[in-house]
Amino acid sequence: xxxxxxxxxxxxxxxxxxxxxxxxxxxxxxxxxxxxxxxxxxxxxxxxxxxxxxxxxxxxxxxxxxxxxxxxxxxxxxxxxxxxxxxxxxxxxxxxxxxxxxxxxxxxxxxxxxxxxxxxxxxxxxxxxxxxxxxxxxxxxxxxxxxxxxxxxxxxxxxxxxxxxxxxxxxxxxxxxxxxxxxxxxxxxxxxxxxxxxxxxxxxxxxxxxxxxxxxxxxx
Amino acid sequence: xxxxxxxxxxxxxxxxxxxxxxxxxxxxxxxxxxxxxxxxxxxxxxxxxxxxxxxxxxxxxxxxxxxxxxxxxxxxxxxxxxxxxxxxxxxxxxxxxxxxxxxxxxxxxxxxxxxxxxxxxxxxxxxxxxxxxxxxxxxxxxxxxxxxxxxxxxxxxxxxxxxxxxxxxxxxxxxxxxxxxxxxxxxxxxxxxxxxxxxxxxxxxxxxxxxxxxxxx
Amino acid sequence: xxxxxxxxxxxxxxxxxxxxxxxxxxxxxxxxxxxxxxxxxxxxxxxxxxxxxxxxxxxxxxxxxxxxxxxxxxxxxxxxxxxxxxxxxxxxxxxxxxxxxxxxxxxxxxxxxxxxxxxxxxxxxxxxxxxxxxxxxxxxxxxxxxxxxxxxxxxxxxxxxxxxxxxxxxxxxxxxxxxxxxxxxxxxxxxxxxxxxxxxxxxxxxxxxxxxxxxxxxxxxxxxxxxxxxxxxxxxxxxxxxxxxxxxxxx
Numbered sequence: 001x002x003x004x005x006x007x008x009x010x011x012x013x014x015x016x017x018x019x020x021x022x023x024x025x026x027x028x029x030x031x032x033x034x035x036x037x038x039x040x041x042x043x044x045x046x047x048x049x050x051x052x053x054x055x056x057x058x059x060x061x062x063x064x065x066x067x068x069x070x071x072x073x074x075x076x077x078x079x080x081x082x083x084x085x086x087x088x089x090x091x092x093x094x095x096x097x098x099x100x101x102x103x104x105x106x107x108x109x110x111x112x113x114x115x116x117x118x119x120x121x122x123x124x125x126x127x128x129x130x131x132x133x134x135x136x137x138x139x140x141x142x143x144x145x146x147x148x149x150x151x152x153x154x155x156x157x158x159x160x161x162x163x164x165x166x167x168x169x170x171x172x173x174x175x176x177x178x179x180x181x182x183x184x185x186x187x188x189x190x191x192x193x194x195x196x197x198x199x200x201x202x203x204x205x206x207x208x209x210x211x212x213x214x215x216x217x218x219x220x
Numbered sequence: 221x222x223x224x225x226x227x228x229x230x231x232x233x234x235x236x237x238x239x240x241x242x243x244x245x246x247x248x249x250x251x252x253x254x255x256x257x258x259x260x261x262x263x264x265x266x267x268x269x270x271x272x273x274x275x276x277x278x279x280x281x282x283x284x285x286x287x288x289x290x291x292x293x294x295x296x297x298x299x300x301x302x303x304x305x306x307x308x309x310x311x312x313x314x315x316x317x318x319x320x321x322x323x324x325x326x327x328x329x330x331x332x333x334x335x336x337x338x339x340x341x342x343x344x345x346x347x348x349x350x351x352x353x354x355x356x357x358x359x360x361x362x363x364x365x366x367x368x369x370x371x372x373x374x375x376x377x378x379x380x381x382x383x384x385x386x387x388x389x390x391x392x393x394x395x396x397x398x399x400x401x402x403x404x405x406x407x408x409x410x411x412x413x414x415x416x417x418x419x420x421x422x423x424x425x426x427x428x429x430x431x432x433x434x435x436x437x
Numbered sequence: 438x439x440x441x442x443x444x445x446x447x448x449x450x451x452x453x454x455x456x457x458x459x460x461x462x463x464x465x466x467x468x469x470x471x472x473x474x475x476x477x478x479x480x481x482x483x484x485x486x487x488x489x490x491x492x493x494x495x496x497x498x499x500x501x502x503x504x505x506x507x508x509x510x511x512x513x514x515x516x517x518x519x520x521x522x523x524x525x526x527x528x529x530x531x532x533x534x535x536x537x538x539x540x541x542x543x544x545x546x547x548x549x550x551x552x553x554x555x556x557x558x559x560x561x562x563x564x565x566x567x568x569x570x571x572x573x574x575x576x577x578x579x580x581x582x583x584x585x586x587x588x589x590x591x592x593x594x595x596x597x598x599x600x601x602x603x604x605x606x607x608x609x610x611x612x613x614x615x616x617x618x619x620x621x622x623x624x625x626x627x628x629x630x631x632x633x634x635x636x637x638x639x640x641x642x643x644x645x646x647x648x649x650x651x652x653x654x655x656x657x658x659x660x661x662x663x664x665x666x667x668x669x670x671x672x673x674x675x676x677x678x679x680x681x682x683x684x685x686x687x688x
Contacts, residue, residue, distance in 0.1 A: 056417070057413070057417065060374075060378075060416060060417045060420040060421070061378070061413045061416050061417065062378040062379070062380075062381035062382075062392065062416060063378070063381075064381045064382055064384065064385075064392055065381055065391075065392050065395070065409060065412055065413055065416065068392065068395070068396060068399075068409055069406050069409040069410070069413065072399060072405060072406045072409065073405070073406045073409075076405040076406065150284065153286075154284075154285070154286040154287070155286075156286075157286030157287075157288045157289070158286070158288070158382065160288070160385075161382075161384070161385050168286060168288050168289070171289075171292070172292060175292065175296055179296075179300065181292070181293065181296045181297045181300055182293075182297065185289055185292060185293050185297075188285075188289055189281065189285045189289055192284060192285045192286060192289070193281065193284045193285060196283075196284035196285075197284060335534050337531050337533070337534040337535060338534070338537065340487050340529075340531065341529070341531060341535055341536075341537070341594075342537075342548075343487065343524065344485055344487065344524055344527070344528070344529035344598075345524070345525070345548065345549035345553050345597070345598075345601060346521045346522065346523075346524040346525030346549060346553040346554070346601060347521060347548075347549065347552055347553045348517055348518065348521050348553075349517055351552050351553070355537075355548060355552060356537050356548075359539045360537075360538070360539055363539065434539075435581065436538055436539045436540075436581040436582075436583060
């Protein structure tokens with residue numbers, strides 16, 4: 001049996017869900033990461049250890065396992081929960097670890113003389129943070145950040161296994177119904193490719209804009 | 221305490237077996253992916269512009285789609301083509317196709333990182349091109365690739381968990397089965413996670429040791 | 438014994454070498470000077486065929502290098518084997534990053550003879566030790582480049598080039614990237630080599646050194662040899678206006 005054009009529309013709709021899941025998780029994950037990164041530089045050794053442990057566990061465990069764990073854990077506390085909610089929670093946690101490491105790298109990449117010169121200019125700590133650290137970290141983090149955004153789109157496909165209806169789930173449904181394996185997967189690939197490619201392009205555009213504003217290139 | 225003891229005795233073996241499968245698939249796939257990635261890299265190096273474009277297209281495609289798609293492609297597609305191979309092999313092939321693409325990029329990055337004077341110096345010594353490559357370029361590519369390859373090995377290990385979607389009884393699948401069977405909420409998943417973390421740590425340790433043992437940096 | 442005739446080379450529409458003619462005798466030491474971008478490094482790379490040139494001929498002892506004699510029709514590039522053999526008659530030392538970082542000093546020096554000239558391992562090693570001792574590094578045979586100073590690395594590079602028993606040495610600004618205190622040790626090695634019957638072409642900015650050891654100095658400007666002569670003539674009594682300006686600037 002062959003897939004039909006209505007199947008393609010269904011997949012397009014599912015692709016939108018994948019994208020929505022990814023974008024939500026990126027947003028929440030970024031916020032969480034911004035809260036986490038300072039822990040990496042905290043004065044309290046316990047805080048730094050907690051950060052490293054969090055990153056180690058989240059990055060060392062497969063996303064699918066995290067998803068199953070979260071789904072069953074949340075279900076055991078709150079009974080029926082929406083797979084979508086669980087999905088967003090998992091992706092948020094997953095992305096937060098990746099983003100936090102990127103931001104941490106960005107902070108470390110700030111050349112040492114800049115810390116000294118901002119202090120010697122007598123800038124307040126708050127001022128240094130907003131006017132020196134944040135713009136530079138943002139600039140340094142942009143390429144790997146976008147890379148992780150692409151990973152977010154790809155990770156959303158894993159949620160299909162905890163019954164989240166998105167593009168990969170829809171594709172499998174259609175394959176099991178029509179056995180039109182190659183065509184369905186080709187269409188799914190096109191959708192994913194467009195989404196990932198678009199993120200990449202947006203990123204290049206943003207990098208171009210930042211460069212035009214006079215930021216230096218890659219840090220030394 | 222006794223409850224945990226009973227639990228371990230009942231299911232410990234199952235977990236170890238599943239962990240064995242995870243490792244087996246991961247190791248076999250990684251080795252094949254290294255070979256496949258090396259072939260792709262050489263094809264780009266030595267082939268003409270069309271080979272370069274085709275390989276690049278393949279790499280770009282695989283980098284922008286989720287791993288589940290190639291897995292489904294092989295798992296559902298092979299039987300259609302008359303190849304009734306075990307799910308683990310199908311999954312392994314998909315992992316090789318995917319990771320091979322990334323590994324070829326790793327080799328390519330390492331190659332580009334060698335400064336231009338090296339091949340010039342080798343040529344100026346009157347070495348034949350392939351000999352210059354073998355003695356000068358290749359050793360450096362291999363050493364520079366170690367950190368990224370270690371990273372890729374970790375990613376591949378984690379991706380084996382997706383094979384649970386095609387009925388392979390590896391760690392994730394085992395944890396899921398046990399959770400449903402025993403109603404133990406989520407404990408089996410935690411155990412599986414510990415297994416994964418242990419394996420990841422070993423891989424990272426190996427990569428770090430390998431990189432550090434190179435005396436000439 | 439090296440004849441360079443009519444060498445032309447363009448890069449993307451810009452003509453970098455516009456007809457270079459040069460004759461270098463056996464054992465002669467020639468210094469190439471000129472502003473950045475004048476083409477002196479490109480010329481050096483063309484002599485060793487690290488760059489292909491668009492027109493012209495290079496002959497060593499009467500043998501046409503890098504291309505095959507064609508009765509009629511366009512010139513044809515020589516085979517890889519011939520190119521390798523011809524390159525072995527010249528030694529090149531680059532400005533930096535010469536050495537292979539994954540090999541010890543001795544291994545670097547032995548690489549050419551062993552794998553390019555098919556010399557046996559013991560013989561290659563003997564030659565290598567001798568040369569490293571000559572450049573003053575007999576203590577550092579087993580050191581990796583990362584463990585050597587810039588000056589030591591350049592000296593190993595010179596030994597490595599000499600290991601091929603070349604007729605010509607091509608030296609591309611070999612002291613420009615060195616810290617000042619390391620320059621002398623490299624210049625000492627070159628000075629020591631002037632007693633051998635090896636021709637040398639040095640691209641350099643070090644005018645006093647050039648004056649001291651070169652038989653002739655050629656001023657390259659805009660892809661051509663604007664003036665050539667003995668060091669005293671070139672440096673003290675320049676005639677070409679470009680050369681006068683160049684000398685004025687670097688004084």
